[in-house]
Amino acid sequence: MNRTRALLKKIAWSAFTVLFVIILNFFLFRILPGDPARAGIRDPRLKKEAVEMLRVRFGLDKPVINCFESLNPIKVGSCAVNPLDTQFFIYTRNLFQGELGISYHTNRPVADILAERLWNTVLLIGAGQILSIIIGVVFGIFAAWKARTSVDYSAVIASLLVWSLPTFWLAILLLFWGSNNGLPLAGKSTPGSSSLPLIQQWVDIARHMLLPTLTYTIVYMGEYTLIMRSSLMDVLSEDYILTAKAKGLSTFQILKDHALKNAMLPLVTVIAINLGFTVAGAIQIEAVFSWPGLGGAIVEALGRRDFPVLQGAFLLIAVTVIFANLLADLTYSYLDPRVKVD
Amino acid sequence: MSKDAFLEVNGLKKYFDATGRAGLFSRDTRHVHAVDGVDFTLRHSEVLALVGESGCGKSTLALLLMGLEKPTAGTIHFEGRDITHISEHERKDVRRKIQMIFQDPYESLNPTQSIEEIVNEPLVVHGLGADKKERDERVKKAMEDSGLKPADVYLNRFPHELSGGQRQRVVIAAALVLEPEILLADEPVSMLDVSIRAEIINLLAELRITRQIAVIFITHDLGSVGFFADRVAVMYLGRIVEIGTMLDVLEKPRHPYTKALISVIPVPNPRLRHERIILQGETPNPIDLPTGCRFHPRCPVAIATCKASDPPFVILSKTHKAACLLLVK
């Protein structure tokens, strides 16, 4: 009963955060000077009628929200307009229907452009996260277990070093290395590979994924190593480890049965908290390797001033992160019996 | 109000919400009955021991007396004045006169302050002392009165450089520097080694004579206050169940709970090993109080009526009373 209530509370909170992001996303694009109406339809060659047509096409002729015709520059309008006929309402309604607007650049629906790219990003981050967590956990365990030995010192120094690497720079270095070793350098698959048998397609994708995933893994494993190390150090100095030792358990048994779960718990929260930051790495990696993900979409949209795509990509990334965060949070409260269910 | 009582507590109650706060989906209206109707008086330079197990409400009572928690009901009079609901501004004067000593001398000192800063701080807070010289003198006097002699040796040290007993002396010095009239000591020796405990207790006993300070000594261990308390009040589940002079309570305990508590005090002599009344189980949680007498579920001599009616105080002598149905004639 209490667990269900806690679960509902967390879901409700995530829903609220999504709503906050939607509102933030809408108003950022209306308040800041790069108003899409001016940025997108600024072409001096367009005739007045054509501009008006485009404004209607992109829904920019409607008031932003009740009382405001536009927010930058602030133009106060009538408060008596039908709230259902404002840009904000239409934007929200479209969102719930899965519509993210239309690209200025390609005239295609943004949702279609981003749908496939979302999965590519999830694939990259997922593979990278899993690898960096596994490697970080293993290194962290060894560093803590062999505390104050050369194993420990090298693990800590190496972790601090990889933590200090700018992601895009490491990506560039690996790109250099890859170009000398015959690895594919851009994209997700070789053009024309779709005609190959399925197994070969997968091998092709895996080869393309190698460098981006490697970059991602290296950049984030240092942090996980350090967190796992300090968490395990804390656990191993607890009294119950001494109890376990007094019980005659072997070192391996103590690590496996008494230390690991306890030490992993803080790591789960850190993973959840870090999700928002790790997206930054994905964007940089996608930019360098031309990986067709959301980060790549953002970089392309930036170059083309294609605001609907930018807006849609940001929203999609944020919502995905919020969802993943919720999952991590729920995992944690499921794993730790001490979590108060209030 | 009796003439010589300068601290008088009447019907004091403190209830906490069971969940701490009402949640988004839940409205829990149950209460923790931490203190549930306490009356006592304290005379000038008297030592009153408040004895009870953890969960009996003795620490909450201390916080109420200090004005650090607001009571749910009841009154506290100090020097004839009702201080139950006075403003923080008015309380400042009262705070100077009632000082508190905490259980854990390791935790009750700020590790970043030097001993001088710690003992001087109350003077700064209350704006006392005309100049630095006067404050220095008061700080040194308080320290030397607390047994930190010579004071100069300790002034520039930090808490981590001192032993547990010395730290507790620093805490006492920081209380004495305000020249208080009441010292509230919440388990002041339970964290200290046995050889040090006697020193701190002797120091408190000395202060009530040299400085005419009244002491409320809160403890779970009757043994540690036996020799210097004037009166003893035994608490169980938020209430006083027996109160009397030290000899009344120690030698002629009438409440079954007091009897049990006294019987389990360790006697440092194997030739005097005796039958102990060991109560089973633990103090029930103060949310769902037992009906009738709160002690009846653990009472070794409970009778049927104990379950039904709450016992009144029975006056046993001019100084001694206890709340037990078996004493009602």
Next chain:
Amino acid sequence: MNSSEPKQQWLIRLQSFWQTFSKNRIGLVGLAMLALLILMAIFAPLIAPYTSSSSAEFQVGDIYNPPSASHWFGTDDAGQDIFSNFVFGARISLIVGFFAAFISIIIGGVLGLVAGFLGGRWENLLMRFTDTMLVIPDLPLMVVIIALTKPSLLNIIFVIGLLGWTTTARVVRSQTLAVKSRKFVLRARAVGAGNAHIISRHILPLVMPILVVQAVLVVSLAILNESALSFLGLGDPTVLSWGQMLNYAFGRGAMSIGAWWALFFPGFGIVWVVLGLTLLGQGLEQVLNPRLDTHHLMPGRPTVRKDRVEAQTKFTKETVLEVQNLSINYINEGKPPARAVENVSFTLNAGELIGLVGESGCGKTTLMLSLLRLLPSAGQIVDGRVFFNGEDLTTISDEELNKIRWKEISIVFQGAMNALNPVRTVGDQIAEAITRHMPDFPKDKIQARVIELLDLVGIAADHREHFPHQYSGGMRQRAMIAMALACNPQVIIADEPTTALDVMIQAQILELLDSLRKKLGLAIIFVTHDLGVVAEICDKVLVMYGGVTAEYAEVDTIYNEPRHPYTQELIKAFPDLTKPKKKLTSIPGYPPRLDNLPVGCRFAPRCPAVFARCHTEQPILHNLGNSHIASCHLVEASK
């Protein structure tokens, strides 16, 4: 007010900080790396061989020249000297890093402090907001905002600063909460201090160390974010930051030309400054918020004496444990070892309860841990033997010892809250001991055995499914005892099992141990600082002081004919309710510190009967007959 005094205090603290920090290698390396870069940024015009205007003399042949004597780092796509741009680029990184971090730290610090200090609704509101901002991915949001505004240096600083405060707020809030709940804050309130005083004198000094470390981290994150934004093409086009240099090089063909220098050096600069900051932060963390760097799985030090011998004394059937002249040192690198336990002997017979009494720091816990070789890694058995059924536990192999641990000798630890694993059920932890040591025990009977054990200590069967935090203190101690009984051991070591408990619960546990001993024929070593407890249940008592045996005798002898002045004084200091009006005598002074032991008798500085010899010569153990031993020169004189 004399203002010079607090300033001096401040200086003293700074000096003592520097003293510890200057010994921290990681921190010093970081500081040096950072200092070098800051100097380079300040003196950039003097260091850089070319100014940026030199690109006016641009010639096609200058593009992407490899490193040479005239262009140490080569030239870029515009024919500019990369080394010069690198030197000037340091300025941009540092400016963005420090100013953005300043904004973040102020916002995060204030929010965290306010939320943590006020608590209640405000805390809820502020932390919900922080968590929301924390979940929203920061780089995409920065990209969106800068894309919509002008990519100027000022905008970049503000955007990074205004979005980078979330972790700081969380860290500061949790530290504020931790400090606020400490007793000295309550004591300050009791004294009458107001919020402003408490924040400035008590909260801030303890939040500051955390905030300093956090600030270093935030600076490095800001620098990384700036470089990423610039690389993505959102940098200020009027200034050439390292990220910007990489953006131009990557976007303008350095890759295909193979001009590695144009891609390598700017990135190297970023790594240099971020690594410097990270190392500095790590060093500061180690100095300002020191943690124990040891744990229970670190290898212990081998016993000095390696030879295995059979017990010299003939083992009677009753004797289960015999400790002979055991000495234990704590090894401190660069300092003489601390002699924690010296020359302690005692014997334990079957069914016997021996009390080990002493004040904190007297070596009693060290002695107990050494019996099963559970000492922390600094502890070393330097002399003596521990015979268990004729076998020397100090020299047998770890595998052999693991078979004796818990199976034959188990331990009930002090403060059972931490001695039980918080994420495993109590029943599971008891069952573990059985499966470890009794592999033949039928699997389907284990649960029944767990229930039986819990019943033995008075815990209802359904509580075995519960976790330790669902138990009360007394119940946890009972569960610990049940676990200790799991393999039917011969000896139980109870290390202060009743210390943190109320008198009534204490009496319950004592009665339980006493009845178990009688019922199961256990031998128990009961470690305590409480003389009264010992008198109630023990057969023999060993009184320790400062790591040595003060006195060892039958319990009646200890209380009624003590010969060592320490025992005599300790008994007088103990309140005795049978003599209520008697004033307590206290023992002046404090127990010796292990790293500063007196030359002669360790009790001499506090002893009421001290004479000249006590200060120069350590007394030996005198046998007074009837297994009564005392270490005092007076005993020898009267013998």
